[in-house]
Amino acid sequence: MSAGWGRKAATRIDRTQFNNDELLKSLGSQFNVDFNNYDQWSRTSKSNAHDKSQCAKPSPPTEDDSTSFTVKRLKLKKQATEQENKEKELAQRIDILKVRIKSREKSCSDYQKRSKKYLDENRSRWGESVLRRYEKYRVGMATINSNFAKELDEALEDLQIAKLKVDSHLSALEKEGKILNEQLTEKQNELSVLVSYKDKEYPVKAMKIAGLNTEIENLKLTNDEDCAELEHIVNTELGKYEKNQTKVTNEVTRNVTEKAVKMMHPSLKDMALQNMVMLKEMEFHKQEQEELEEKSAKLQEEVQKLLKDKKSNVQYQMFPEFYPRKAKCTPDMDIVLDIDTQEFLPI
Known part of the structure; x- marks a missing residue:
């Protein structure tokens, strides 16, 4: 009877309110909210076992029966203790849920009171705000x-x-x-x-100005011609004057030199003549020396060419087999050592 009443009460409980509960989420699988299975709180097994034990006839005790009886008894005690522990845990959880429900109801009532208070304050302040505005x-x-x-x-x-x-x-x-x-x-x-x-007046004056300009141009032309003739005359006179000046200077120098020569001693005259002859000879010898230097340079070039030429080497021309021509080793050439080595015959 009690089990049927518990199942009916469990079916009336709205389980959606436990979905978002933080306490149930923290407990997890330790607390089962499914109240459909009410067998875990029923004591049918214990009562049935007790009835069976009462209805069964006592038999003479044996060692096996005594051991099995003690084992069963221990199992029943364990089950009873486990059941009691579960009931205690369930009672504690129910108390916790009741406390949480009461706190939530209290907070809901507080929120409702606050909302009413705020509504009243807003209504009272609305009139004041309108007046202030x-x-x-x-x-x-x-x-x-x-x-x-x-x-x-x-x-x-x-x-x-x-x-x-x-x-x-x-x-x-x-x-x-x-x-x-x-x-x-x-x-x-x-x-x-x-x-x-x-x-009226400008055309006449313009004609006069044009006539004056033509006269000025004609005067310029005549002036240029006169200047050219004057320059020609001046140049001719200057040429004549220069010629006369050169003649006079030559005559004066000649007269002076003749007088100086006449006044000189005969030995000095001879010395002067010898000096003049020596100067002429020196010039002649210088010319000859320059010509000889040019000839010597040409001869040196020819000698160098002949030395380099194979045909001028008499020994090579007479005995070419004894004097083979070898190339000289210059600094920019590579040296290759060709030394004879002893090579053994293959065995």
């Missing part, structure tokens, strides 16, 4: 109107100042316009005078 709006409108009036007065003052400036500027421009008109009339009068001059 109205006051701020009224003060703002007053300040805006006062600022607008001030700005309007300032703008009107600026407008009057600008009008005065524009009027003064216009008066100055009118004065400048009058002055410019007067200057324009003067320039127009001058232009009319110039136009009349251009039409």
